[in-house]
Amino acid sequence: MRTKALICAATLAAGAFTSMAQSNVYSLNVVGYVNTVFPKGGKYIAIANPLTNTAVANNLGNLIGTNLPANGQVLKWNYALTKFDIFKRVGTGWLPTAGATASLNPGEGAFVQSPPTSTSDITNTFVGDVLQGSLTNSLLVNFSLVGNMVPDSGTVSSLGLVIPGTGSPQNQILKWNVASQSYSIFKKVSSTWIPSEPSIGVGEGFFTSLNAPLNWVRNYTVLP
Numbered sequence: 001m002r003t004k005a006l007i008c009a010a011t012l013a014a015g016a017f018t019s020m021a022q023s024n025v026y027s028l029n030v031v032g033y034v035n036t037v038f039p040k041g042g043k044y045i046a047i048a049n050p051l052t053n054t055a056v057a058n059n060l061g062n063l064i065g066t067n068l069p070a071n072g073q074v075l076k077w078n079y080a081l082t083k084f085d086i087f088k089r090v091g092t093g094w095l096p097t098a099g100a101t102a103s104l105n106p107g108e109g110a111f112v113q114s115p116p117t118s119t120s121d122i123t124n125t126f127v128g129d130v131l132q133g134s135l136t137n138s139l140l141v142n143f144s145l146v147g148n149m150v151p152d153s154g155t156v157s158s159l160g161l162v163i164p165g166t167g168s169p170q171n172q173i174l175k176w177n178v179a180s181q182s183y184s185i186f187k188k189v190s191s192t193w194i195p196s197e198p199s200i201g202v203g204e205g206f207f208t209s210l211n212a213p214l215n216w217v218r219n220y221t222v223l224p
Contacts, residue, residue, distance in 0.1 A: 031129055032130060033126060040119055040120055040121045040122070042117075043178060044111050044113045045178050046145075047110055047204065048205040049147070049203070051126050051127065051130060052129050054129055057103075058103060058128075060087060060100060060110075063126060069089060069114075069122070071088070072089045072112070073089065074099065074102070075113070077110075077143065079140060079144060087102055106131055107135075107147060107148075107149040108145070131220065132222060134219050135150070135217070135220055137149055137215070139216055140210070140213055144207065145206075147204060148204070149220075151202050153200060153201045155199050156197060159218070160218045161216045163208070164214075165189060170189060171187070171188045172185055172187050173207065175198055184198075
């Protein structure tokens, strides 16, 4: 039921979706950059900011606004209202104007839709520092749109996201499939993931659906 409500909310907010971050990591130094590709033709992709930019604020205006053309849009999950807040690019600005200052901190996820008439993929470059040390991303009960706080990839357990397999309803991860523009749903049943343990790509956003709050803790250090 909660999954159905989420998918309905996504559809009402912006039509049909899909996720699977298409990212290339060019540096895993303390300071680096990550390219994330927004697919052309009005398709959706679920993204996350894998770096923190200390030179500017981590918001949509600074991190995405210079690359996303007019009529593209960003959808951020409003946890309190159980819906998406939609920020559309209009010329060089945003509608509503709050889109420019809407946060996209490491650990936050969002959906990006390219302009429906776009004929080429759009490359967005995240530039900033790799967070290190003890990092905590606090995941809330029910649905949260999140991402990895650092630029690495792997199965959720290898990334330190240990999701319990007890309780009802079952804990889930919903990954956006760019090719099919739909959610792929992974359920934790006892100690097993059904159909398999999900993997998270660099700069990929995804939904967690939890029956209790959970801290996603990383102890992360960039090796020399």
